[in-house]
Amino acid sequence: MKVLMINPPDTASKYKFIGLVAPPLGLTYIASVLEENDIDVKIIDGSALEMSWEELEKEIPNYSPDIIAVTAVTPTIKQALKTARIAKRTCPDSYVVMGGYHPTFTYNEILKNDFIDIVICGEGEYTMLELVETIENGGDLRRVKGIATREFITPPRPIIEDLDEIPFPARHLLPMDKYKVLNIKLPTGTMISGRGCPFHCSFCASSAMHGHKLRLRSSKNIVDEMEHLVSKYDAQNIAFMDDTFTFKKSRVEEICNEIKERDLDMMWGCTARVDTLSKDILKKMRDAGCITIFVGVESGNQQNLDKLNKNITLERIKTTFELTKKLGVRTIASAVLGMPGDTRESIEKTIKFVKGLNPSYAIFSLATPYPGTDFYMNVAKDDLIKVNDWSKYTLLSPVLETVDCSLEELKALQKKAFKDFYLRPGYIARQAWMDGFILIKTVGAMIKDVSKLG
Template identity: 60%
Template sequence: MKVALINPAQLDSKYKFMGVVAPPLGLAYMAAVLEENDVEVIIIDACALEMDLVSVGRQLREFSPDIIALTALTPTIAKALETAEYSKSVCKDSLIVMGGYHPSFNYKEILKYDFVDVVTIGEGEETLLDLTRSLEYDLPLTSVNGIAFDDVVTPPRQLIMDLDSLPLPARHLLPMDSYKLLNMDTKMSTMITSRGCPMQCSFCSSAALHGSKLRMRSVDKILDEMEYLVNEMGIETIAFMDDTFTISKKRVIELCEGIEERNIDVMWGCTSRVDSLNKELLRKMKKAGCITVFMGVESADQQMLDTVNKQTTIERIKDAFEVSRQEKIRTIASVVLGMPGDTHESIKNTINFVKELNPSYAIFSLATPYPGTRFYQQTLEKDLIKVKDWSKYTLISPILETVDCSLDELKKLQASAFKKFYLRPMYLIRQVIMDGPILVKTISGVMRNIMFPAKKNDDVPMKFQKRMVDLD
């Protein structure tokens, strides 16, 4: 059996201006499981390599796969569908499979396109393997849990509880030299140490897909993978992509001590909640190579934080950025503008609050309701969604109107937020000293993609730019 996994090209992304191009770790995990079971696999990362459809089709024609599986997020679904349709035209006998966050929650929408044969729902490693076996041994698709096809939805796939049972991601199938983090001139890779998040913020797609139960890999397995990345693949920077890397302080301390004991020489960054950090932990992390922490600020309005179930306070946000600054660890603040209930005044208060926090970098996203989240359901029921084109769900295009802000006004407020944050004289002086080349590239990206975006035509067919809000 031969399987081609495709990461489709993307349109705009909230990470584009930050100089982030990350490997498709989910596809790499699926490829590893397939290879472990004697399935021949290729990964086509059309996003990282900026491949056009003709180039993708050329590789597919040469490989001649039995299954073509594509992954998709909400803002990439239009490109994924376009790629799927083209793939079917090139490989007419291949089974076209789509999975990922968006298809998992919107499988009815996806199956309306006759060139998509199967949608996988939830975690894909075991599902794709079972699907491959069913095709190989001519078994009915109904024997595979966690899929949808035609008018059939099979029983849900159980979550993989023992993450240590998964092989290391098949990074040897990826163009590892194409990935970068924060415009840094180092060879990087991503990793996960856990799946799921018990906090369940209402806007989080990952928590909606992976559930509230936290499943964690063993520290020894994590350290083994880090050693492999550094010693065998020459990786210099690792980005931990867990929903919340620091959810267990004890485990992070154990991991940091293991990094030191094994003398693993690598820089790394991670995600964190503001209430799961303290000075002792940050000191341990820095000693073990941590250089960057990504934290969700979201809003300066406590009521807004409570509404999205953030389960933290303004004071904890302040404390987290203060101790990070004291320990000289680079911080990235993630902020959401334009939540229902936001006003001109509350948005400006949030922008000023972020300036006072003085993180190393800030990402000002516009509130975006993703399918599968409670936030999506709430905004759908209240008829707050004003944009029905999935390709605009990038966090840098306005989707919702607020109490007194139109879509155009929200876009202007976002551009103003980036301008007020990044063009402060004292900030520029500080960051040039710390991150000269990175800062220049970041500000250039902000200006090009946020503050003064170039006018361009949509580059996906209109039939893929429609969202079916009437689906159950």
């Protein structure tokens, strides 16, 4: 069997405005499991290669694939569907499979397209393996857990309990020299150290996909992969893409100790909740090479935080940001504007609150309900969704109106938030002293594209 996996062209989606093109880790994890079982697999990353549709159409048949798998998230579902249509047209005898966050929760909608044969729901590594082996052996697809077709839906596949059993992502199948941040090619690697999230933030698509049970890789397994990225791909920066990397303090300490014992020469960044950070753990992380932490601030209004089930307070947020500044760790503060119940006054308050935290960088996203989340179900039930075009679900385009803000007014407030933060007197000079060229490129990208938001 030959399996071709495709990340569709133009899939930078919500990160396009900051020039980020990251490796499709989901595809590479599945590919690594297939290769481990002696299955011939190729990956086309149409986004990183900046492929045209014509180029993709010529490339697909070159592999003579038996199965073509296309990945999709909500903002890129149109590109994914176009990719699948091209795949079926060029290789009509191949099975066309789709997976990822969006198809998992909208498989009924996806399967209305006759050029898609199967949807993989949930974690795809071992579902894809079983699917390939079943097709190869002429078996009964109804026995494959975790798939949906037009004829049937099989029971969900249990989550992967031991993440250490999954081989490292098959990065050798990717154009590793094409990935970039701020449109700059950097020796950067991306990793995931765990899956699932025990918190219950209403807007989180990741916990909807991977569950609320937190599954963590061992510290040794994680640092082995870090070392692999440094030695094989010369990675100087590593970004952990977990929902909350710092959830378990003892595990973070083990990772930091392992990094220092191996004397790994690289920098890294991660995501964190303010209630998982303390002075001692931040020091430990900084000394082990952590230079940037992404923090979900979400709102400057306690009532909104409570509605989002964040279970954190404004005071705790302030205290944590003060601590990171004292310890010299860069921060990226992420806020959400335009939640149901938000008003112009409360949005202005959030913008002011984020500025007052004085983080290194800030991202102001517009409230976006993704399929599978509690947030989506609640706003759909209350008929609050004003835009049904999935391509607009980028965090940069408003899809919900608030009590006193139209869609156009929300766009204007988001633009104001970016400008107010990045064009403050002294901000560029202060950050340039810390980050130099990277900061100049960041602000340049923000100011250049802020007029295009939405």
